[in-house]
Amino acid sequence: MTLENDTEVGSIIGSNSHIDYVGEIYTETMRESPPEPTDFEFGQFVYVLKEVQGQQRAFIGIIYDTQLVDPDQGRSGPRLAQPDEQNIFQPSYVDEKQVLTGIALLGYAEVEDGELVNPEHSIPRWTLEIDDVVRKLSEEDVIRFHEVDEEVRLEYYQRIVDVAGGFAEDILSQVLTELKEEKPGEADALDVIQKNLEWQTKMGGVE
Amino acid sequence: MVVGIVSEPGEGSNEFVIVTPDDTEIKTGEFVYYTSDVEVRNDDGEIEEQEKKIFARVTGREQQRGFPDQFMADPGVSPNAVARKLGISTDGVDLYNITATVIGYYDEQLNDFTNPRIVPEPGTEISLASDSDLEDYLTEAEPEEGSAFIGDLIHRPPERTKIHLPIDAFTSTHLSVLASTGSGKSYTASVLVEEMMQPDSRAAILVLDPHGEYGSLDDMEEEELSDKFRGDDGYSPEVQIKRPDDIQIRISELSLGDLFSIIDDPSDPQEQVLAEAWNQLQSEEDDYISINNIQDKVEEVGEEKDLESSARALDWRIDKALDRDLFDHSNHLSLPELLEPGQCTVLQLDTMDLRDQQMLVSVLFRKINQERVAHEKDRESELEFPVFGLLEEGHRFAPADGDARSLPVLSTILSEGRKFGVGIGIISQRPSKIDDDVLSQCKTQIIMQIQNPLDQDAVKKGVEDVGEDLLSELPGLTPGQAIIAGDSVNTPFLTRIRERHTEHEAESLEATKRWQQNWKEQQRGPEGVAEPEDEEGAENRDQPLD
Ligand SMILES: Nc1ncnc2c1ncn2[C@@H]1O[C@H](COP(=O)(O)OP(=O)(O)O)[C@@H](O)[C@H]1O
Numbered sequence: 214m215t216l217e218n219d220t221e222v223g224s225i226i227g228s229n230s231h232i233d234y235v236g237e238i239y240t241e242t243m244r245e246s247p248p249e250p251t252d253f254e255f256g257q258f259v260y261v262l263k264e265v266q267g268q269q270r271a272f273i274g275i276i277y278d279t280q281l282v283d284p285d286q287g288r289s290g291p292r293l294a295q296p297d298e299q300n301i302f303q304p305s306y307v308d309e310k311q312v313l314t315g316i317a318l319l320g321y322a323e324v325e326d327g328e329l330v331n332p333e334h335s336i337p338r339w340t341l342e343i344d345d346v347v348r349k350l351s352e353e354d355v356i357r358f359h360e361v362d363e364e365v366r367l368e369y370y371q372r373i374v375d376v377a378g379g380f381a382e383d384i385l386s387q388v389l390t391e392l393k394e395e396k397p398g399e400a401d402a403l404d405v406i407q408k409n410l411e412w413q414t415k416m417g418g419v420e
Numbered sequence: 421m422v423v424g425i426v427s428e429p430g431e432g433s434n435e436f437v438i439v440t441p442d443d444t445e446i447k448t449g450e451f452v453y454y455t456s457d458v459e460v461r462n463d464d465g466e467i468e469e470q471e472k473k474i475f476a477r478v479t480g481r482e483q484q485r486g487f488p489d490q491f492m493a494d495p496g497v498s499p500n501a502v503a504r505k506l507g508i509s510t511d512g513v514d515l516y517n518i519t520a521t522v523i524g525y526y527d528e529q530l531n532d533f534t535n536p537r538i539v540p541e542p543g544t545e546i547s548l549a550s551d552s553d554l555e556d557y558l559t560e561a562e563p564e565e566g567s568a569f570i571g572d573l574i575h576r577p578p579e580r581t582k583i584h585l586p587i588d589a590f591t592s593t594h595l596s597v598l599a600s601t602g603s604g605k606s607y608t609a610s611v612l613v614e615e616m617m618q619p620d621s622r623a624a625i626l627v628l629d630p631h632g633e634y635g636s637l638d639d640m641e642e643e644e645l646s647d648k649f650r651g652d653d654g655y656s657p658e659v660q661i662k663r664p665d666d667i668q669i670r671i672s673e674l675s676l677g678d679l680f681s682i683i684d685d686p687s688d689p690q691e692q693v694l695a696e697a698w699n700q701l702q703s704e705e706d707d708y709i710s711i712n713n714i715q716d717k718v719e720e721v722g723e724e725k726d727l728e729s730s731a732r733a734l735d736w737r738i739d740k741a742l743d744r745d746l747f748d749h750s751n752h753l754s755l756p757e758l759l760e761p762g763q764c765t766v767l768q769l770d771t772m773d774l775r776d777q778q779m780l781v782s783v784l785f786r787k788i789n790q791e792r793v794a795h796e797k798d799r800e801s802e803l804e805f806p807v808f809g810l811l812e813e814g815h816r817f818a819p820a821d822g823d824a825r826s827l828p829v830l831s832t833i834l835s836e837g838r839k840f841g842v843g844i845g846i847i848s849q850r851p852s853k854i855d856d857d858v859l860s861q862c863k864t865q866i867i868m869q870i871q872n873p874l875d876q877d878a879v880k881k882g883v884e885d886v887g888e889d890l891l892s893e894l895p896g897l898t899p900g901q902a903i904i905a906g907d908s909v910n911t912p913f914l915t916r917i918r919e920r921h922t923e924h925e926a927e928s929l930e931a932t933k934r935w936q937q938n939w940k941e942q943q944r945g946p947e948g949v950a951e952p953e954d955e956e957g958a959e960n961r962d963q964p965l966d
């Protein structure tokens with residue numbers, strides 16, 4: 214199984230910062246077989262393949278938020294009167310319902326023979342671009358992305374907290390639960406992190 | 421080596437705060453320094469600026485940054501492992517705030533520290549004081565020149581530093597060794613005795629040893645230790661051990677106060693008669709007074725004063741008080757025999773009643789003091805040289821409640837001894853039970869582990885220049901570790917007392933060893949399971965051995 218076979222879930226249409234991107238999920242009008250809802254669920258790891266400095270890399274992120282956009286609701290003024298004019302004045306305006314996703318960029322890895330190698334959890338120096346294709350990262354590759362120096366790591370932890378705000382706990386908890394299952398040898402240390410996470414977010418609300 | 425940077429002034433006027441990434445070097449009680457220009461008087465008496473090392477003592481340590489407690493939620497998981505998973509670098513995470521108190525720069529003319537009364541600017545580099553600076557500046561004592569090598573500094577690797585105390589200083593202004601039982605008081609005192617008996621000192625020492633644990637000091641006479649104790653000129657220390665049987669008080673050497681203190685509950689008229697009789701006997705200038713002499717004189721005085729019944733009532737009281745082995749009309753401990761330069765005399769009092777011990781100290785030290793005063797006033801004297809007396813269980817001889825015959829004379833010596841060359845070393849595990857004045861007159865203090873809060877308070881009160889920071893270390897000291905403070909040192913510090921050359925006779929018997937030994941002896945007894953070869957001699961068992 215190689216990365217190329219992974220489901221394409223959407224494309225980048227904008228960003229709020231260097232590590233906080235907006236993706237648009239493909240619909241039936243864009244793709245013959247659009248992604249299933251399970252392909253872009255909350256907490257789904259995704260990636261964008263890019264060649265940088267002659268090296269194929271996967272930029273890995275996670276879906277931390279979704280927004281539904283209904284163009285009909287957003288339009289000002291009488292709607293039925295001049296629909297065509299609207300299109301003229303707002304050429305980028307697509308008269309279609311959209312699912313937008315917030316993607317927090319967590320790191321990157323080199324891609325060799327369709328495999329992730331040398332995962333890095335630091336902020337990539339390079340940026341994603343508009344129209345970059347976002348793919349679903351397989352569960353197997355999710356694990357691989359977390360194996361740094363022969364142990365499970367979540368060095369991007371604080372970045373998710375910063376970007377995802379109130380949703381961070383749920384996302385991280387989901388990730389930690391999965392990693393604990395897949396890597397029982399490291400479950401104890403991951404458990405300390407998970408408990409700490411819970412405690413901080415829950416007590417943070419109380420205090 | 422720079423170990424930290426000054427971040428801000430501290431709470432006290434002499435304090436400052438250092439930030440350091442590494443806590444291994446700098447512990448409470450450690451010495452650091454920074455350099456600064458200070459105005460000093462030069463050899464020509466002019467004021468000039470000189471760059472000096474300003475020394476400071478570390479008084480506290482607080483973690484400013486480190487792993488959160490939550491990382492330690494699972495004892496089986498190291499916080500490092502958790503941090504690594506979260507991409508937190510595990511080196512240099514810890515940052516410490518260290519508080520330090522300025523001691524000052526070493527003034528070569530004063531031979532002491534002078535405090536420049538300014539704290540370093542934020543950003544000033546702080547270094548660890550060198551071993552040799554500490555050896556030179558903490559005390560004024562040159563090796564082999566009347567100094568006592570007592571050990572090394574706790575925070576430095578073993579034997580890297582050599583700390584010497586000036587023997588002249590602590591013998592002239594008195595010494596206290598204060599600590600809970602088992603912390604190393606007797607051990608430390610023995611180290612001091614060893615040092616004082618070496619050729620560069622040759623002291624005249626008297627040890628009051630209520631537990632009989634100083635007997636092994638006579639190892640100093642042994643050939644094996646000759647490299648430590650023998651001088652090139654043939655000097656070799658002498659050690660005399662005296663057991664209670666060897667110890668007697670000559671009746672004529674008692675004072676009236678001594679006498680009153682051992683007479684059973686005398687009435688006023690009885691005291692009146694006894695006082696008169698005693699004064700008359702003493703004025704007859706007879707060195708020998710027997711019990712009969714007193715009784716006869718009492719009878720005589722009773723008749724004169726028309727107090728015959730009181731005199732009769734005194735008769736048996738005098739018998740009861742004085743007709744004991746401790747008192748004799750002629751035998752006594754003669755000072756020239758007890759005290760001589762190069763001689764250490766140990767009075768083992770372990771079978772002696774406490775009241776008798778106090779009486780003995782009272783009589784002995786009064787005599788010592790009288791002879792020393794006589795010497796200093798150019799009168800004929802048995803003691804032409806200073807002496808040093810070491811008192812174990814000091815609180816028994818100078819108790820806070822005043823209930824000891826020996827207290828008045830010790831108070832006198834401690835407040836005046838400096839003038840007359842009588843030095844006292846008070847050893848005690850109950851500083852709170854020692855007379856306040858006596859304790860505060862001991863100007864050099866060796867303080868070891870103390871748990872009891874009352875005793876800690878007593879030490880705080882009695883010891884002037886030891887900071888709270890050092891005193892807070894007291895409960896945590898281990899046997900052999902001590903704070904040394906007072907007049908013999910330029911600033912207090914923490915030491916590890918060196919090992920003894922002579923053997924240490926621990927006070928507490930090892931019960932399990934005794935039991936085993938006794939059990940085995942029992943087995944060899946008549947009812948025991950005898951070995952076959954023992955059986956043959958069985959019929960001779962009751963015959964005296966020759
Ligand atoms: N400086 C030292 N070096 C090594 N051991 C020591 C030292 N001081 C004390 N000790 C140990 O501690 C024990 C108790 O010391 P000791 O002087 O008898 O206590 P104290 O007189 O305070 O009751 C000693 O038997 C010895 O084993």
Ligand SMILES: [Mg+2]
Pocket residue numbers: 602605606607927
């Ligand atoms: Mg002792």
